Amino acid sequence: GGIGKTSLAKAIIHDSVIAERFQGRRYFVSFDELDASRISTGIVRERICRAAGLDGRLTERWEEVTAFLTGADTILVIDHADALTATRNADSVARIIDDFASSSSVVLLLTTRSRHTTPYFATQFVSVSTLERKYARKTFERLLDGVDNHPLSVNIIARRAAQHEWSGAELLSAWKTNQAALLENGEGKSRSLRATVELSLNAPSVIALGDNARKLLEIIAFFPQGLNTMRVKALCPSAIADANALCAHSITHCEGNRFTMLSPVRLYLSHKTPNPGTGFLNTIRNLYYGELS
Structure with missing residues (x-):
């Protein structure tokens, strides 16, 4: 979360080329703030209307609504589409979207955190990565390494700096003093690192992975350079499968032969478990010595 999918989708429908082609038939439908368990067919239809x-x-x-939307060239954005597949009415909701996807006059653009929970009609996936450094540098130079060029984190820090009228030195001081607090600037995923990370962690498909996957996340978070796949495999029989599933949900990612995560996600996890138990520390110690060897 916070990688910029929603912002990118909004930029696309306001692009001059898109605006010229679709004119006023550019529609943005968001399900981001809704509890997936409460999304019904009626709510989906109402939001589209x-x-x-x-x-x-x-x-x-x-x-009549379907006839109107498919009657001329239309671009329809469904933001946070993975929420639709987590509903109790997932099949009937998917049929609504399928009807638009099958129309030659409708361009359908969906944002989702997980490839696994994307509706089945998707024909092309585009991964959204962190900002290129040359662009991120325009916002903040010395803080980029601390947040891995993570767009939401950069945005939150910029807002905090503007609100407090901090100088560069004051901002750096605030970052060094309490990084977790600096990445909170209100409620909602656009203002809070905690909110966007928890939105991913609380997805039904992530919760279904069980406690072992959550423990694996906390272990990976302890190693800034990531954890070798062989070390992960040795943790428990399901560790590699869990790690791959977490990668599919964009909570972790794989760099070469190591599983790792973005610095803001690591910061959140370390802040949530400030006093790890003895068993956890023993696991970390053994893995650490294994990495040294």
Whole structure:
């Protein structure tokens, strides 16, 4: 989370080339702030109606809405689409989106945190990486290494600096003093590192991985350079499968033969477990000595 998927989608539908082609038929539908368990077919239809400037009561005459949206060239953005596949009505919701995807006049753009939970109709995936350093440097130079060029973290820090009117030296001092606090600037995923990380960790498909996966996350977070795949494999029988699943959810990633994570995610996890138990520390010690050898 916080990598910039929503911002990129909004930039696309406001791009001059897209605006010229689709004119006023550019619609953005977000399900980001909704609890996936509460999303119903009716809510999906209503949000699409309102995004298109239609009366929400038209959900009862859905054929008319579909005819309107597919009647001319249209671009429809579904933000946080993975929430739709986690609903109790996932199949019926998917059919709604499938109807648009099958239309030659509709371009469908979805943002999602996980390839595994993307609706089945997707034809092309585009991974969104962290900012190129030359662009991120325009915002902050000396803090980039601390947050791995993570767009949300850079944005939150910029807002905090503007609110407090900090000088560069004061900002660096605040970062060194309490990094976790500096990455909180209100509620919601656009203002809080905690909120966006917990949104990923609380996804049903991540929770289903169980306690071993959460423990694995905390272990990987302890090693800034990542953990060798052979060390991960030795932890427990499901460790590699869990690590790969966490990569698929963009919580961790693989660099060569090592599993690692972005610095902001590591910061969040270390802040959540400030006093690890003896068993955890013994595991870390053994892995550390193994890495040294």
